[in-house]
Amino acid sequence: MFRELAALTRREFLRLARNPAAIFTSLLLPLLYLLLFGNGFTINPASFVGPNPGQFPTLPDALAYLFRGAPSYYSYFACGMVGFVAVTATLFAGANVIFDKLFGVFKRVRGTPAPSAAVFGSRLIASATQPILLAVFVLALAIVFAHIPGLHGLTVTASVGIVGALEVIAAIVLISLMFATLFLTFGILLEVPQTYFAAVNTINLPVLLTSDALYPWGTMPSWLQTISQYNPVSLAVNVLREVFFGSAAYPYGPGIYLAGLLGWTVVLVGLAIVLVGRALRPLA
Amino acid sequence: MSGEAIVTENLTKIYGGKVHAVAGISFAVKPGEAFGFLGPNGAGKTTTVSMLTAGLQPTSGSAVIDGLDLARHPEEIKRRIGVIFQESTADQDLTGRENLEVAAGCYGIPSGEGRARAKALIEQMQLVEAANRLAKTYSGGMRRRLELAVGLINRPRILFLDEPTLGLDPQGRAGFWSFVQKLRRETGLTVFVTTHYLDEADGMCDRIAIIDHGKIVATGAPTELKDRLGGDVVTLKTADGAANVTEVVRGLPGVSDVQKQDGTYRVKCASGETLVPIAVEACAKAGVGILGVTVKRPSLDEVFLEFTGREFREEGEGLTATDRAVMLNRIQGQMRGGRR
Numbered sequence: 001m002f003r004e005l006a007a008l009t010r011r012e013f014l015r016l017a018r019n020p021a022a023i024f025t026s027l028l029l030p031l032l033y034l035l036l037f038g039n040g041f042t043i044n045p046a047s048f049v050g051p052n053p054g055q056f057p058t059l060p061d062a063l064a065y066l067f068r069g070a071p072s073y074y075s076y077f078a079c080g081m082v083g084f085v086a087v088t089a090t091l092f093a094g095a096n097v098i099f100d101k102l103f104g105v106f107k108r109v110r111g112t113p114a115p116s117a118a119v120f121g122s123r124l125i126a127s128a129t130q131p132i133l134l135a136v137f138v139l140a141l142a143i144v145f146a147h148i149p150g151l152h153g154l155t156v157t158a159s160v161g162i163v164g165a166l167e168v169i170a171a172i173v174l175i176s177l178m179f180a181t182l183f184l185t186f187g188i189l190l191e192v193p194q195t196y197f198a199a200v201n202t203i204n205l206p207v208l209l210t211s212d213a214l215y216p217w218g219t220m221p222s223w224l225q226t227i228s229q230y231n232p233v234s235l236a237v238n239v240l241r242e243v244f245f246g247s248a249a250y251p252y253g254p255g256i257y258l259a260g261l262l263g264w265t266v267v268l269v270g271l272a273i274v275l276v277g278r279a280l281r282p283l284a
Numbered sequence: 285m286s287g288e289a290i291v292t293e294n295l296t297k298i299y300g301g302k303v304h305a306v307a308g309i310s311f312a313v314k315p316g317e318a319f320g321f322l323g324p325n326g327a328g329k330t331t332t333v334s335m336l337t338a339g340l341q342p343t344s345g346s347a348v349i350d351g352l353d354l355a356r357h358p359e360e361i362k363r364r365i366g367v368i369f370q371e372s373t374a375d376q377d378l379t380g381r382e383n384l385e386v387a388a389g390c391y392g393i394p395s396g397e398g399r400a401r402a403k404a405l406i407e408q409m410q411l412v413e414a415a416n417r418l419a420k421t422y423s424g425g426m427r428r429r430l431e432l433a434v435g436l437i438n439r440p441r442i443l444f445l446d447e448p449t450l451g452l453d454p455q456g457r458a459g460f461w462s463f464v465q466k467l468r469r470e471t472g473l474t475v476f477v478t479t480h481y482l483d484e485a486d487g488m489c490d491r492i493a494i495i496d497h498g499k500i501v502a503t504g505a506p507t508e509l510k511d512r513l514g515g516d517v518v519t520l521k522t523a524d525g526a527a528n529v530t531e532v533v534r535g536l537p538g539v540s541d542v543q544k545q546d547g548t549y550r551v552k553c554a555s556g557e558t559l560v561p562i563a564v565e566a567c568a569k570a571g572v573g574i575l576g577v578t579v580k581r582p583s584l585d586e587v588f589l590e591f592t593g594r595e596f597r598e599e600g601e602g603l604t605a606t607d608r609a610v611m612l613n614r615i616q617g618q619m620r621g622g623r624r
Contacts (some may be wrong), residue, residue, distance in 0.1 A: 003395070010386065010389070011386045014377070014378055040297035103372075104371045104373035105373055108373035110389035111337060112391055114389070282338045282359055
């Protein structure tokens with residue numbers, strides 16, 4: 001199992017390294033979002049009155065509700081971008097499986113006795129690594145922007161200890177694994193690119209738009225706030241925001257959100273094991 | 285039956301409860317034998333290979349590969365066989381060497397051993413110069429040789445080749461088969477090959493099964509099958525509306541059978557060269573205009589016609605198999621180009 005996994009994982013990373021255009025475009029998207037969207041879309045918390053006038057007598061009160069403790073929309077949004085890239089960077093993981101089916105590569109692998117866990121696992125490792133690296137890129141870039149005059153950036157206001165850093169890493173790894181699992185499963189079960197993209201588009205937009213990755217928490221209607229708190233993207237982003245800006249505006253600590261995220265990941269990996277195992281069994 | 289490399293009993297594949305892709309075929313292949321599965325597109329060749337290589341569940345029937353029951357030991361069967369698919373399955377973004385090393389890893393071969401096997405196969409397939417180039421830069425013949433090398437990385441006992449020379453020019457086809465023949469001589473490998481190139485089946489295989497509409501219609505050595513035709517075939521083409529020449533020709537010396545098909549008469553006879561002048565004279569006397577005469581020594585084309593009642597490449601089928609293969613190759617090339 002390990003040799004098969006190692007060989008197929010090597011193949012995935014060789015292919016990735018041979019495609020510099022894909023690496024460039026995967027960096028370009030978050031860069032443009034951070035530079036253009038995050039800097040262009042600003043909200044002044046001082047003018048925010050909230051649902052009930054007089055609810056927020058001071059600026060910290062407004063900030064706590066609107067951005068859940070983040071010092072600015074950009075700082076709030078930069079954490080949301082980590083959830084955003086987890087969805088967008090893993091989206092093509094399944095598409096690559098479909099293209100490998102069309103070009104015969106998948107048929108070759110299936111003709112060998114390599115176990116389905118190695119076939120799936122190798123792609124999962126490669127697909128999840130990309131959003132993990134992108135998340136580091138996003139956070140580093142956002143912190144750098146904070147020090148460039150004229151640009152908004154990510155300002156960390158809480159002290160991040162070792163536990164906090166580990167919580168952030170765990171959130172990034174779990175959200176990346178979860179979406180890589182989801183989209184890879186679609187790729188293995190489906191045969192045609194059109195069907196695949198139709199399927200993933202019915203998932204990625206609703207998932208992103210019902211999360212608080214990009215929307216300021218305080219501007220959401222209450223029903224969306226309710227949905228958002230169960231959304232896996234929100235769960236991951238909440239961990240980052242609590243660690244970076246403090247827990248005052250959150251009903252639970254980062255551990256609870258991590259547990260929720262772990263639950264989502266376990267459920268999806270469990271489903272994938274059943275569905276992918278069935279699809280890739282010999283004599284299927 | 286024990287000791288056979290491949291044995292099938294009533295092997296059947298029905299798609300959607302209606303389409304009988306393979307309709308109860310039974311045959312046996314001896315160890316070290318080159319067994320050809322010959323038939324036109326859609327005859328059931330690839331479906332048969334997919335089942336025998338543990339890639340597709342048969343609807344009914346059984347198969348034993350290298351002494352292992354297909355239904356019970358599909359994983360172990362995959363370890364013992366090599367498969368060359370009709371399409372290129374090499375990873376185009378990897379070098380030839382990397383393709384082989386990854387394939388070795390898929391069989392659980394340790395990396396050092398995998399590298400050594402890859403090196404040996406690269407030399408054997410004369411790909412040394414191109415070993416470190418990306419597979420997408422390979423010519424058609426090189427790609428096929430790389431496929432062959434990948435199929436041999438696990439040192440299989442049985443090699444399945446599904447239309448392996450599809451899309452290659454005659455030179456590339458000859459080159460590919462010379463590698464396979466050399467391999468057979470050196471290792472005693474059992475080869476199961478599907479093809480719709482009759483000349484390939486004739487020259488390459490010890491025995492052939494002719495498959496049509498999912499059923500085996502004849503099995504035997506190429507010479508045996510040709511002998512069953514009973515000699516040469518003279519084809520007489522007559523003008524439209526000409527009188528029926530069956531009666532004229534049937535009584536001539538050495539003629540064993542006459543069949544009419546679309547204005548031409550296929551006349552089986554002991555010697556074509558002897559019959560032609562006699563037949564032309566007899567037709568002239570009967571007032572039948574002959575537009576053309578051909579004499580064919582028995583070939584597998586004739587065998588196919590004999591056992592299926594139709595030409596190997598049907599009229600109105602449009603493109604020939606070769607044309608389709610060349611087009612397929614071109615389209616795949618364009619898709620790869622577009623993808624890059």
